[in-house]
Structures are given as C-alpha cells and as structure tokens.
Amino acid sequence: MRDLCNDTGVLIEATGLRLVRGTKHLLDIPHLRLGGPGPTVILGPNGAGKSLLLRCLHGLIRADAGQVRQDGIPLDGRQRMRQAMVFQRPVLLRRSVAANLDFVLRRQGLPRAVRRERIAELLETGGLSGRERQWARSLSGGEAQRLAILRALATEPDVLFLDEPTSALDPGATQAIEALVKQASAKGVRIVMVTHDIGQARRLARDVVVMIGGRIAEHGDALHVFDNATHGTVRRFLAGDLIF
Numbered sequence: 001m002r003d004l005c006n007d008t009g010v011l012i013e014a015t016g017l018r019l020v021r022g023t024k025h026l027l028d029i030p031h032l033r034l035g036g037p038g039p040t041v042i043l044g045p046n047g048a049g050k051s052l053l054l055r056c057l058h059g060l061i062r063a064d065a066g067q068v069r070q071d072g073i074p075l076d077g078r079q080r081m082r083q084a085m086v087f088q089r090p091v092l093l094r095r096s097v098a099a100n101l102d103f104v105l106r107r108q109g110l111p112r113a114v115r116r117e118r119i120a121e122l123l124e125t126g127g128l129s130g131r132e133r134q135w136a137r138s139l140s141g142g143e144a145q146r147l148a149i150l151r152a153l154a155t156e157p158d159v160l161f162l163d164e165p166t167s168a169l170d171p172g173a174t175q176a177i178e179a180l181v182k183q184a185s186a187k188g189v190r191i192v193m194v195t196h197d198i199g200q201a202r203r204l205a206r207d208v209v210v211m212i213g214g215r216i217a218e219h220g221d222a223l224h225v226f227d228n229a230t231h232g233t234v235r236r237f238l239a240g241d242l243i244f
C-alpha cells in the first residue's frame with residue numbers, strides 16, 4: 001500500500017479528537033493524518049460523524065478534547081485562512097454571479113481590472129462563462145454549487161473541504177462538480193470531501209476514510225479499502241448493504 005502522506009503538500013492531523021453531547025460520543029478519533037496529493041473522501045452511514053469531523057478539521061466546531069494541526073501548527077485563524085469549505089446547499093449572496101466572486105477577490109486587495117480577469121477565468125473553469133450578470137439565486141442547483149466551489153477556489157485555499165456537494169444533484173451536474181474537484185486537486189488544492197456516494201468515492205478518492213459511529217473504522221488508499229476492508233460493517237457498507 002502507498003504511504004498516504006509521502007508527498008509534500010498540506011498535512012492535516014487530528015489527535016485525540018473527542019466530541020461528546022450528553023452521554024453520546026459523537027466523535028472519538030485518536031489519530032487521523034491526511035496528507036499527500038489527491039482527494040480524501042470521507043464515507044459512512046447517516047449519523048456516522050462525517051460532517052462533524054469535517055467541521056472540526058475546519059475549526060467550525062471546537063472538539064471537547066484533542067487538537068487539529070495543519071502542517072504541524074495548531075489550527076488558528078491564520079491556518080484557517082488557508083482553508084475553504086463548501087456545504088451541501090450552496091450559500092450564495094443575493095447578488096449577481098460576478099459579485100459573488102468579486103466579494104472574495106476584493107478582500108485580497110486586487111485591483112478592479114485584475115478582479116474582472118480572475119472572474120472571467122473562474123467562470124470559464126466552472127463552465128459558467130457569460131453568466132457574470134445573472135442573479136446568483138436564479139442559477140440551477142448544479143450551477144449554484146459550481147459557483148460556490150469557484151468562490152471557495154477564488155480564495156486560493158490550500159485545503160478545500162466539501163460536505164456532500166453533489167447529494168442533491170443529477171448525474172450531469174454531479175459530473176461537472178467532479179470535474180471541478182479533479183481540476184482543483186490536480187492544481188494542488190488538498191481536497192477533503194464527505195459523500196454518501198460510493199461510486200463517487202471510487203471515481204475521485206486517492207484515500208478513503210470510512211466512519212462508523214463517530215470512529216474511523218478504516219482509512220487507507222482507496223483501492224486498498226474498497227478491495228480489502230477488514231472491518232465487517234465497512235465491508236457490508238461498501239458492498240451496498242443498508243447500515244443503520
């Protein structure tokens with residue numbers, strides 16, 4: 001099996017991560033190390049803790065115990081600036097498509113002409129050329145999600161967290177998002193993505209984390225996990241059995 005952290009690039013590590021609500025242990029992750037190129041896909045049944053883990057890695061939720069480090073540095077405001085996150089339902093501003101992108105480009109202090117050029121480039125990347133003036137809220141679900149991802153990429157993040165970005169989309173719209181994700185990954189953006197779609201994990205993942213009941217049941221090279229998962233529930237889950 002390949003070493004999952006053998007390359008340069010962003011290294012995200014979680015150690016001793018615990019999240020407890022009442023008597024329920026929502027997350028219990030002694031150690032997780034995400035490094036190297038290529039997307040990491042987090043899989044698991046409903047309620048396994050996938051979204052909570054993603055939120056902890058992005059610093060949106062503070063765990064009750066443990067630490068998240070990025071390149072060895074505890075996650076702080078500065079480290080978080082290197083990250084971006086896109087949610088299941090795209091959160092867009094009530095403005096035009098271009099204004100949604102311009103909002104983040106302005107914060108980088110770029111002059112207007114450069115911003116305009118960047119917006120055109122980004123829209124071309126996402127197959128939305130010529131849509132600058134369209135009201136963002138009038139985009140289709142797939143287009144809106146592409147715009148949300150483009151806006152995240154406009155911040156030039158080192159890490160992009162995606163929480164089920166295609167769960168509400170049809171195959172065509174899903175394919176367009178997957179192409180965008182692959183392209184970003186090829187350009188060196190570290191992708192960490194939650195999905196329910198095992199086929200999508202097979203198409204995109206370099207490494208796969210499978211969560212069951214707030215714990216990591218398997219983590220490894222995608223091909224290895226799909227073919228050789230040792231955890232019984234994971235094997236059933238990956239085979240398409242209903243796990244609840």
Ligand SMILES: Nc1ncnc2c1ncn2[C@@H]1O[C@H](COP(=O)(O)OP(=O)(O)OP(=O)(O)O)[C@@H](O)[C@H]1O
Nearest residue numbers: 021026044045046047048049050051052053194196
């Ligand atoms: N703030 C909270 N207080 C109490 N329980 C919570 C809280 N947030 C999440 N949970 C519970 O933690 C568990 C894991 O939630 P999470 O959203 O991470 O699951 P998931 O694996 O992403 O599931 P799904 O695939 O359905 O989105 C669930 O049982 C959920 O009800």
